[in-house]
Amino acid sequence: MLRQIEGSRAVAETVARCRPEVVCAYPISPQTHIIEALGELVKSGALAPCEFLNVESEFAAMSVAIGASAAGARAFTATASQGLLFMMEAVYNASGLGLPIVMTLANRAVGAPINIWNDHSDAMAARDAGWVQLFAETIQEAADLHVQAFRLAEELSVPVMVCMDGFILTHATELVDLPSQEAVDAFLPPYEPRQVLDPDEPYSIGAMVGPEAFEEVRYLAHARQLSALGRIPELAEEFAEAFGRDSGGLVHPYRSADAEVVVVALGSVLGTIKDVVDAHREAGHRIGALGITAFRPFPGDAVRNALADAQRVVVVEKAFSVGFGGVLSTDVAMALSGLPVSLSTVVAGLGGRPITKTSLQSVFEAALRGEAERLTFLDLKTELVERELERMALRRRSGPTAENVLRDIGTVRSGVG
Amino acid sequence: MTAADLLALAAFTDGRRAQSFPSFGSERTGAPVVAYCRLAEREIRTREPVVAPDCVVVIDPTLVHQVDLFSGLDGDGYVLVNSSRSLQTLGLGSLAEHFRPERLLTVGATDVARRQLGRPLPNAALLGGFAALTAQVTLAAVSAAIRARFGRDSALAERNVAAASEVFQQACLALTADGRAVLSAPAD
Numbered sequence: 001m002l003r004q005i006e007g008s009r010a011v012a013e014t015v016a017r018c019r020p021e022v023v024c025a026y027p028i029s030p031q032t033h034i035i036e037a038l039g040e041l042v043k044s045g046a047l048a049p050c051e052f053l054n055v056e057s058e059f060a061a062m063s064v065a066i067g068a069s070a071a072g073a074r075a076f077t078a079t080a081s082q083g084l085l086f087m088m089e090a091v092y093n094a095s096g097l098g099l100p101i102v103m104t105l106a107n108r109a110v111g112a113p114i115n116i117w118n119d120h121s122d123a124m125a126a127r128d129a130g131w132v133q134l135f136a137e138t139i140q141e142a143a144d145l146h147v148q149a150f151r152l153a154e155e156l157s158v159p160v161m162v163c164m165d166g167f168i169l170t171h172a173t174e175l176v177d178l179p180s181q182e183a184v185d186a187f188l189p190p191y192e193p194r195q196v197l198d199p200d201e202p203y204s205i206g207a208m209v210g211p212e213a214f215e216e217v218r219y220l221a222h223a224r225q226l227s228a229l230g231r232i233p234e235l236a237e238e239f240a241e242a243f244g245r246d247s248g249g250l251v252h253p254y255r256s257a258d259a260e261v262v263v264v265a266l267g268s269v270l271g272t273i274k275d276v277v278d279a280h281r282e283a284g285h286r287i288g289a290l291g292i293t294a295f296r297p298f299p300g301d302a303v304r305n306a307l308a309d310a311q312r313v314v315v316v317e318k319a320f321s322v323g324f325g326g327v328l329s330t331d332v333a334m335a336l337s338g339l340p341v342s343l344s345t346v347v348a349g350l351g352g353r354p355i356t357k358t359s360l361q362s363v364f365e366a367a368l369r370g371e372a373e374r375l376t377f378l379d380l381k382t383e384l385v386e387r388e389l390e391r392m393a394l395r396r397r398s399g400p401t402a403e404n405v406l407r408d409i410g411t412v413r414s415g416v417g
Numbered sequence: 418m419t420a421a422d423l424l425a426l427a428a429f430t431d432g433r434r435a436q437s438f439p440s441f442g443s444e445r446t447g448a449p450v451v452a453y454c455r456l457a458e459r460e461i462r463t464r465e466p467v468v469a470p471d472c473v474v475v476i477d478p479t480l481v482h483q484v485d486l487f488s489g490l491d492g493d494g495y496v497l498v499n500s501s502r503s504l505q506t507l508g509l510g511s512l513a514e515h516f517r518p519e520r521l522l523t524v525g526a527t528d529v530a531r532r533q534l535g536r537p538l539p540n541a542a543l544l545g546g547f548a549a550l551t552a553q554v555t556l557a558a559v560s561a562a563i564r565a566r567f568g569r570d571s572a573l574a575e576r577n578v579a580a581a582s583e584v585f586q587q588a589c590l591a592l593t594a595d596g597r598a599v600l601s602a603p604a605d
Contacts (some may be wrong), residue, residue: 004429006422165464172437174434175435354466
């Protein structure tokens, strides 16, 4: 049914139609509305049978999800930012144990400095945690990815994280075709666990594994993730047949077939990028985009195929590895190794800084002229940076950087205006 | 935020595409907040904040001299300020030099809301003024959006619909009294 609906609500209602039996979470912006809505649906009886657990922390949320999943229940949770980091030990355990938990990550920056707004630092911090990571471009895709996520997770016994941009998607409203209960039931069979804690047939899950077999167990986890590379596009195709729209898959090329310059990105910024690509195309420039939906496992071959004919690739990413540079671009560079393609990284949208068409346009123009730098920070206020560097050079007790920079701006406020 | 969401919902009711989203500041009731709404005939893909609005709706008139609310608004833009005072009284008389006077309007939506709802919550009511001023959505669609949003409390929904209708009528009158064309703002 077509509705004008908030992203969080759309995800909550879609998750409810996936019939989770346990939902456990600790509230954190910008995930809160998803969990509130699911709580309402459980309380009203619309989502039944389902146990909704208020837990005392994110660590507990993931621990409860692990317990529920090991006992054979379909388990769901959601978090963001510091919440993900706080549960990180359990995040690794969920994947190490092969438990098909689905988690929404409402992408938010990681402190310090504390910041509630969107970027991808949280998802990147969990990049190597053994979870499948899918990135949604729109609210529609965020909703749809959850249906595919439960199916993928349970088929392969791997946990899946659906990443959606905090606020930009969670708190926006747009037109969404919510999957119906009947259609979801037809797509997603009841959970049949590969391993289950059963008092009638007792065994343990979570053995200590020494050097004699640790590598093999980890290798098998890797092999399972790699098998998702085959399964993700198949599920997206099946989803398209059942629901009549393209959601999910590994990558989404956009006007890139004959492009000299291709812009690569994850998540909702692709919408803005596509608008800018269209404007350049109208001006006769050969530019396109490549959206990466599956970030883990990384679809190296699909990325390589999609970018093989490009001359220059620009990776726009909402996170970076301090002291190194792009995270996504490292993977893209690996995928392109041996090809005569030049790669540049644009770090953008950190801590919720708006990524505007005007700024993207100048970046793309530079790339079209062949003048893109290897690593740039979009709209970096260099004068602020220089003032703090000067202060630090001038005296030892220069004080806390965040407070100094805010004082230079002239107002300690939180993003309005 | 409620106003932007309701406006998007109203446009959806009218069969258009819409996108609404907030720019969050401090998460507490009463804190200044900017919310955006785009209306279009086709899919809206961009996620950047609205930098060049066609209309600025000021819900809290105490902010007009604290932030530059009208930057990016072009000469054909609309301004709707929630106040029972005139633009001159609010110190915004100079707006008429930059924008078309027939596209500038103040309406006392808070007064109407206080009367209709017993509380100073002007968001829904103000959309009646937006419908009258811009004709981008119909009053019927605004009413349908309010009913959909407050569906669980139909009495509250009806009071908000009444408030929006009253502000719509007030706005139409004000626009007519000034000799402005209101024929473009049908009630349904």
